[in-house]
Amino acid sequence: MKRYSALSLATEGLRGHRGWTPAWRKARPNDGYDAIVVGGGGHGLATAYYLAKNHGICRVALLEKGWIGGGNTGRNTTAVRSNYFYPESVALYDLALRLYEDLSRDLNFNVMLSQRGMLIAAHTPMQMEICARIANAMQLNGVDGELMGAEEAVKRAPLLNQDPQARFKCMGGVWQQRAGVARHDAVAWGYARAASDMGVDIIENCTVTDLLVEGGRITGVETDMGTIRADRVGLAAAGATPGLAAMGDVRLPIHNYALQAFVSEPVKPMLDIVLLYLGTGTYVSQSDKGELVIGGGLDRVPTHGQRGNLPAQETVLSGLLEMFPAFAQLKLLRQWAGVVDVVPDSSPVIGPAGPEGLFLNCGWGTGGFKAIPAGGWLLAHLLATGAHHEISRPFDLDRFARGRLIDEAAGAGIAH
Numbered sequence: 173m174k175r176y177s178a179l180s181l182a183t184e185g186l187r188g189h190r191g192w193t194p195a196w197r198k199a200r201p202n203d204g205y206d207a208i209v210v211g212g213g214g215h216g217l218a219t220a221y222y223l224a225k226n227h228g229i230c231r232v233a234l235l236e237k238g239w240i241g242g243g244n245t246g247r248n249t250t251a252v253r254s255n256y257f258y259p260e261s262v263a264l265y266d267l268a269l270r271l272y273e274d275l276s277r278d279l280n281f282n283v284m285l286s287q288r289g290m291l292i293a294a295h296t297p298m299q300m301e302i303c304a305r306i307a308n309a310m311q312l313n314g315v316d317g318e319l320m321g322a323e324e325a326v327k328r329a330p331l332l333n334q335d336p337q338a339r340f341k342c343m344g345g346v347w348q349q350r351a352g353v354a355r356h357d358a359v360a361w362g363y364a365r366a367a368s369d370m371g372v373d374i375i376e377n378c379t380v381t382d383l384l385v386e387g388g389r390i391t392g393v394e395t396d397m398g399t400i401r402a403d404r405v406g407l408a409a410a411g412a413t414p415g416l417a418a419m420g421d422v423r424l425p426i427h428n429y430a431l432q433a434f435v436s437e438p439v440k441p442m443l444d445i446v447l448l449y450l451g452t453g454t455y456v457s458q459s460d461k462g463e464l465v466i467g468g469g470l471d472r473v474p475t476h477g478q479r480g481n482l483p484a485q486e487t488v489l490s491g492l493l494e495m496f497p498a499f500a501q502l503k504l505l506r507q508w509a510g511v512v513d514v515v516p517d518s519s520p521v522i523g524p525a526g527p528e529g530l531f532l533n534c535g536w537g538t539g540g541f542k543a544i545p546a547g548g549w550l551l552a553h554l555l556a557t558g559a560h561h562e563i564s565r566p567f568d569l570d571r572f573a574r575g576r577l578i579d580e581a582a583g584a585g586i587a588h
Contacts, residue, residue, distance in 0.1 A: 195361055195364060195365040195368075196240075196361075196364045196365050196367070196368035196369075196374050197368045197373070197374065198374075198376070199233075199368075199373035199374055199375050200373075200375065200397070201233055201235075201373065201375050201378065201395070201397050201398065201400050202233070202373065202400075203399070203400070203401060204392075204400070204401040204402065205231045205232055205233045205373070205400065205401070205402045206229050206230075206231040206232065206402060206404070207223060207229055207231075207232050207233075207402055207404040207405070207406065207555050207556075208232070208233045208235065208392065208393055208400060208402040208404070208405045208406070209223075209232060209233070209234045209235070209405075209406045209408060209551075209555075210235050210380050210393065210405065210406065210407050210408065210409055210416060211235075211236065211243075211407065211408035211409035211410065211412070211413075212234055212235070212236025212238070212239070212240045212241070212242075212364075212374065212376065213236075213240075213241060213242075213243050213244060213245040213360065213408070213409075213410060213540075214241070214245040214356075214359055214360055214363065214540070214541065214544035214547075214548070215408040215410075215533050215536075215540065215543075215544055215547040215548055215551070216234055216236070216406075216408040216409070216548075217234065217240065217241075217360055217363035217364050217367060217374075217548070218363050218544050218545055218547060218548020218549070218552075219406055219408055219533065219547070219548040219551040219552050219555070220232050220234045220363075220367040220372045220374075220548075220552075221279075221363050221366050221367040221370070221372070221548065221552075222548050222549050222552035222553075223372075223552045223555060223556060224367060224370035224371060224372055225366075225370065226549070226552060226553070226556070227552060227553075227556035227557075229555075229556055230370050230371035230372065231371070232367075232371075232372045232373070233372075233373050233375060233400055233402070234367065234372055234373065234374045234375065235375050235378045235380060235393070235395065235400070236374070236375065236376045236377075236378065237377070237378065237379040237380070237412075238376070238377065239376050239377070240360055240361075240364050240374065240376060241356070241357055241360030241361070241364075243409075243410060243411075243510070243511070244410050244411075244510040244511065244512065244540055244541070245356055245357075245359070245360050245540075245541065245544075246356055246357060246360070247433070247478065247508055247509070247510035248356055248433070248510055248540070248541040249433050249455065249457070249465050249466075249467045249541075250353040250354055250355065250356050250457075250465065250541065251290065251351070251352075251353055251446050251455070251457065251541070251542060252268070252269055252272050252285070252351060252352060252353065252354050252541070252542045253265065253269065253290050253348055253350075253351035253352075253446070253542055254266035254268070254269045254310075254315050254348070254350070254351070254542075255290065255292065255306060255310055255315070255317055255346060255348040255351060256306075256309075256310075256580055257305070257306055257309045257580060258309070258578050258580065259309075259312075259313050260519075260563075260566040260567070260578050261519065261578060261580050262309070262310065262313040262314075262315050263313070263563050264520075264543065264546055264550075264563055264564075264567070265539070265542060265543060265546065266313075266314075266315050267545070267546040267549065267563055268542060268543045268544065268545045268546035268547070269350060269351075269542075271545030271546065271549065272285055272354060272545055273285065273287070273350075275354075275359070275362070275545060276362075278366075279362035279363065279365070279366045280366070281358065281361065281362030281365060281366070282355075282358060282362075283354050283355055283358045283359045283362055284354060284355035284358055284460070285352065285353075285354045286352045286353050286354070286460075287349070287350050287351065287352040288351075288352045288353070288444055288445050288446065288457075289328070289347060289348065289349045289350075289351060289352065289445045289446070290347070290348050290351035290352065290445060290446040290447070290448065291320065291325060291328055291329065291345050291346070291347050291445055291446070291447050291448070292306065292345045292346045292448045292450060293325060293329075293332075293342050293344070293345040293447060293448065293449045293450065293451075294342070294343050294344060294345050294450050294451070295340040295341055295342060295343055295449070295450070295451040296343070296451070297343070299343070299450045299451065300343050300344055300345075302450070303319060303344065303345050303346040303450075304319050304346075306346045307319040307346045310346075310348070315348075316348055316349055316350050317346055317347070317348050318346070318347050319344065319345075319346055319347075320344050320345055320346065320347045321343075321344040322334075322342055322343050322344045324344070325342050325343075325344050325345055325347075326342060328347075328445050329342075329443060329445060329447055331442060331443070331496050331498050331499075332495060332496065333494065333495060333496065333497055338494075339451075339494055340449065340451035340452060340494050340495060342449075345450075351446060352446060353446060353457055353459075353465075356541060359541075359544060363544075363548070375397070378395050378396065378397050379395060379396045380393045380394070380395050380416060380419075381394050381395060381396060382394035382419050383405065383416070383419040383420040383527070383530070384399070384401075385420060385527045388527055388528060389403065389527055389528040389529050390402075390403065390404070390405050390420070390527045390528065390529035390530045391403060391529075392405070393405060403529050404529045404531070404555045405529060405530050405531070406531045406532075406533060406551050406554070406555050407530070407531070407532050407533065407534065408533040408534070408547070408548075408551060409534070410511065410512070410513050410534060410536070410540065411426075411428040411476060411511040411512065411513045413426065413513060413532065413534035413535075414426045414428075414513070414534075417525060417526065417530075417532065420525075420526040420527050420530055421526060422525045422526035422530070424515075424521065424525075424532075424534070424535070424569075425515050425516055425572060426513045426514065426515055426521075426534065426535055427474050427513075427514050428474055428475060428476055428511050428512065428513055428514070429470045429471060429472060429473070429474060429475065429511070429512055429514060430470070430471045430473070430475050430477060430478070430479070430480060430481075430484075430509040430510070430511060430512075431467065431470055431471070431509060431510050431511075431512045431538055432467070432468065432471060432480035432481075432484050432485065432488065432507065432508070432509045433465065433466065433467040433507070433508060433509070433510070434465075434466040434467070434485070434488065434489070434504050434506070434507045435459075435463045435464070435465055435466070435504070435505050435506050435507075436463055436464040436466070436499075436502045436503065436504055436505060437463065437502060437503045437504075437505055438459075438461050438462030438463050439462050439463075439464070439502065440462065441458065441462065442458065442498075443456065443457065443458040443464070444458070445457070447495075449491065449495050451491075451494075452468075452490075452491025452492070452494055452495060453468050453469040453487075453488075453491060454466065454467070454468045454488055454489075454491035454492045454495065455467050455468070456492060456495075456496075463505065464499065464502065466488060466489070466492055467488065468484070468487060468488030468491060469487070469488075470512065470514070470538070471484045471509075475511070476511055477509070477511070478508065478509050478510065478511060479508070479509050480507050480508065480509045485507065512536070512537050512538055512540070513534055513535050513536065513537065514535070514537040515535040515537070516572070516577070517571075517577035517578055517579040517580070517581075518537055518579060518580045518581040519535070519567060519577075519578040519579070519580055520533070520534065520535045520536045520537075520539070520543070520547070520567050521533075521534050521535040521567060521568075521569050522547070522550055522551065522554070522564040522567040522568070523554065523560060523564060523565075523567065523568035523569055523570075524554065524558075524568075524569075525569050531551060531554045531555055532569065533547050533548075533550070533551040546563070549561075550563060550564040566578060
């Protein structure tokens with residue numbers, strides 16, 4: 173990785189940053205490719221990279237209607253973890269976490285992974301029972317997890333409200349040491365640069381207007397830049413995927429909701445873990461710049477709008493202040509929302525759909541960022557081989573017909 177001196181950084185700033193070498197090529201589409209990936213977020217970029225790296229398929233077009241990482245990849249709260257309940261989910265998210273652990277070295281790009289640990293905290297005996305179930309399931313599935321009592325939990329987050337009259341007094345929770353946060357834009361840029369270096373064409377501001385199907389097989393896509401041919405197409409466009417899939421007569425059981433997040437003004441270090449509180453549904457971590465990164469539950473009004481609203485803000489922030497009264501005087505710097513694609517069992521859809529050669533990576537709900545490496549790895553395997561990887565097979569769209577749902581919202585007692 174190239175390093176820059178303080179003088180060179182200052183010089184670039186003074187001349188308007190015109191001297192930087194672009195991190196990836198600004199490509200224009202060719203007539204034909206071996207594969208097309210629609211969606212320039214983390215999952216699409218990772219898919220393109222692993223197609224080239226794992227399978228030697230470098231004639232790949234990555235199509236993004238806006239700019240790279242401009243959707244949910246740039247609008248999340250950056251947590252990475254694998255503390256799920258069902259074996260299928262643990263296998264999926266721990267593949268992602270293992271790939272994250274080596275991602276900076278693999279991409280030669282610092283994704284700023286910080287495995288500071290995550291605590292799912294409880295405030296009632298019933299919630300502690302849920303935490304015990306999660307910890308036991310994690311250990312049975314070969315993932316690090318431990319049940320933690322109140323004393324140890326408060327040591328991890330000493331500002332938690334432990335007043336005898338506290339409404340949500342912490343009783344303990346489940347701890348995963350390998351969990352943490354990564355830098356969302358660095359993940360996108362790292363994958364983009366590495367994929368571009370291996371020959372992938374990253375084509376921004378390119379909107380797919382139709383899927384081309386001939387004789388029951390996908391043959392390419394129509395875009396506002398013209399026709400692009402390929403006999404394999406992967407859709408990894410989050411909330412836009414149902415509309416794209418409908419072009420191939422595929423109906424998906426997906427609803428889109430807004431998930432809001434907030435960032436406070438920077439303050440001195442006061443929270444060195446990721447904390448999710450079952451009692452309030454609020455989760456929080458502190459960034460390297462000192463900002464508190466805050467999120468909560470879904471706003472259950474279907475929408476494609478990337479903005480929040482005051483009622484949801486009140487719910488999330490009141491939950492935060494129940495947990496940490498000391499944060500009451502902090503000012504918010506900004507607020508935003510991502511559009512999350514949710515299926516009935518709160519687990520993703522990975523697999524073939526509709527015309528032969530069309531494959532899906534969608535329905536991640538609130539789990540998209542933490543799963544980026546695994547989502548890309550598995551969709552690349554599908555595009556390259558036409559068959560499932562053993563980890564992706566349980567998440568096929570046919571599970572809804574077979575009744576083999578993986579209901580993580582019920583299994584973990586939380587919806588994210």
